[in-house]
Amino acid sequence: MSFLRSFWVPLALLAGALVLVLDPVPFVSPVARPVPVPDWATNTNPVRQPKLVPHYVVAGFTYQCSDCHRIIPSPRETQRRLTQHTDIELNHGLNTRCFNCHHPHNRDAFVDDFGEEIPWNQPQQLCGKCHGPVYRDWEHGSHGRLNGYWDAGRGPQLKRRCIECHDPHHPPFGSMTPAPGPDTLRMGPSLPPGHEGRRDPLRIYSAQAPPTASH
Amino acid sequence: MAPPENPPGAGGDVARPAEVSRRGFLTQGAAAAAGLAALAAALSPLRHLKEGDLPTAEEFLQKHYKEMTAAEKARVLGRIQEQVKKRYGVTSQVNDPPPLDGVEFVYGLNISRCIGCRKCVHACVAENNPSRAPEIQYIRVLEMEKGSIDVETANHRYDASQVPRPDKWYMPVQCHQCANPPCVKVCPVEATWQEPDGITVIDYDWCIGCRYCEAACPYWARRFNFTEPQIEPDQLNPDLAYLSNRPRQKGVMEKCTFCLHRTRVGKLPACLEVCPTGSRKFGNVLDPTSEVHYILKHKRVFILKADVGTLPRFFYYFDERGSRYHDPLEGAGQATHGEGA
Numbered sequence: 001m002s003f004l005r006s007f008w009v010p011l012a013l014l015a016g017a018l019v020l021v022l023d024p025v026p027f028v029s030p031v032a033r034p035v036p037v038p039d040w041a042t043n044t045n046p047v048r049q050p051k052l053v054p055h056y057v058v059a060g061f062t063y064q065c066s067d068c069h070r071i072i073p074s075p076r077e078t079q080r081r082l083t084q085h086t087d088i089e090l091n092h093g094l095n096t097r098c099f100n101c102h103h104p105h106n107r108d109a110f111v112d113d114f115g116e117e118i119p120w121n122q123p124q125q126l127c128g129k130c131h132g133p134v135y136r137d138w139e140h141g142s143h144g145r146l147n148g149y150w151d152a153g154r155g156p157q158l159k160r161r162c163i164e165c166h167d168p169h170h171p172p173f174g175s176m177t178p179a180p181g182p183d184t185l186r187m188g189p190s191l192p193p194g195h196e197g198r199r200d201p202l203r204i205y206s207a208q209a210p211p212t213a214s215h
Numbered sequence: 216m217a218p219p220e221n222p223p224g225a226g227g228d229v230a231r232p233a234e235v236s237r238r239g240f241l242t243q244g245a246a247a248a249a250g251l252a253a254l255a256a257a258l259s260p261l262r263h264l265k266e267g268d269l270p271t272a273e274e275f276l277q278k279h280y281k282e283m284t285a286a287e288k289a290r291v292l293g294r295i296q297e298q299v300k301k302r303y304g305v306t307s308q309v310n311d312p313p314p315l316d317g318v319e320f321v322y323g324l325n326i327s328r329c330i331g332c333r334k335c336v337h338a339c340v341a342e343n344n345p346s347r348a349p350e351i352q353y354i355r356v357l358e359m360e361k362g363s364i365d366v367e368t369a370n371h372r373y374d375a376s377q378v379p380r381p382d383k384w385y386m387p388v389q390c391h392q393c394a395n396p397p398c399v400k401v402c403p404v405e406a407t408w409q410e411p412d413g414i415t416v417i418d419y420d421w422c423i424g425c426r427y428c429e430a431a432c433p434y435w436a437r438r439f440n441f442t443e444p445q446i447e448p449d450q451l452n453p454d455l456a457y458l459s460n461r462p463r464q465k466g467v468m469e470k471c472t473f474c475l476h477r478t479r480v481g482k483l484p485a486c487l488e489v490c491p492t493g494s495r496k497f498g499n500v501l502d503p504t505s506e507v508h509y510i511l512k513h514k515r516v517f518i519l520k521a522d523v524g525t526l527p528r529f530f531y532y533f534d535e536r537g538s539r540y541h542d543p544l545e546g547a548g549q550a551t552h553g554e555g556a
Binding site: 013017018029034041134141142149176182 | 245250255328375493532
């Protein structure tokens, strides 16, 4: 007892030194392991890659649209079900006729309001026939995508056309799977009770509970 | 056994202070030895210091970005390049593009078109080299109930299988590059400032990590490196700039810089390039032919938290009609863009 009484200070210091050296309680970082980000999340390509040429591919061969349509005349009224091009389902609101957009005689072109041809690679002229305000906004840049350079004097600007985002036969922009959500340390309050869990930013990962990808 | 110097009861009980008893010597000696051991143990983490954990004299004496001469700047850029090579094994190009004359950057975001896909968030991360673990992201995409604009209850952790969800709308928030930035005012060491082209930047080597700016920002746009940022070498973007995306160190703030290493050479920011809906618009507001000039002039525009007087350069706008918030969504539900599916 007297030994403890006289040596408590060095004993306490030695115990502290032992704790510091042996580190019996290992530090567990609250940092989550990175959530893998799928490649499509950083892909800058538009959602559609239209050909912008009047080509039709069947059985590995590529045809001009007019190759067939020059020989086979189409009836003027085309609200019947198609026998060819059955993959196309026209779901464009009140616009239910093929020849509202496709040229009735030259199938390698679109048709404008006066029966003149619109080249296949200028779809915005066609869409602008009806969608005036959107066409105006697209021309000035408040609608649609621009890629490349904001300063045209320093590099090329790639102005995306209507059908690189919209399917002309079913124009509303579709839904998408969202990219993984945030897993950051301090991004707002934790979730309301009952919703904490894998999105809890301060959760401690162990080997038993690997992080689950959030998509 | 040696005779005791001070036999008990021999009158020498009252030892003079200078005299050291055997017991006192042993006790104090043991305490001193144990104290030294404890000190050594407390200092033991220093053994794990790696080269580069402590700043070199050159780094320690480095001046503020605005006080560096061109030669000093070039030397610092070269040193950063070497450090990146050493730390990540990546050959990088560290630039310091100056602000362009007659240019003031402005961002427009069309909330009628944003679908909340979060591609901008990840394109930004891939471009700007923030830490992957812990995750640091400059953009938060808020999901709100349609008809409300309550950012306090907005959810940015939504985990839907498909977006947009029919009864929600989405508002991405990032640094607004304010013309009256509260984050710059509160910085005690002037490590953050507004550039002539409107971008608020940080000198990461001057920042002391007090996080006042994080508290001052009403848009929650500033991020802090709580730990040493971790980036896989293959994920490091080698196109670096001193004021934007060069790798940061532990204990400093970082934030969106409108990708100034891209935008000051004429390119568009990474978040805009990736946006599948074209909701994001960027340009020089002083140029009357620019997209953002048209938007500010002709579209209905609002700024977030206008009442706090920060004069953001980040404008939200919306379309009069034809957006998904006016059209019924029944038909749209069928169309999906298969990328993530």
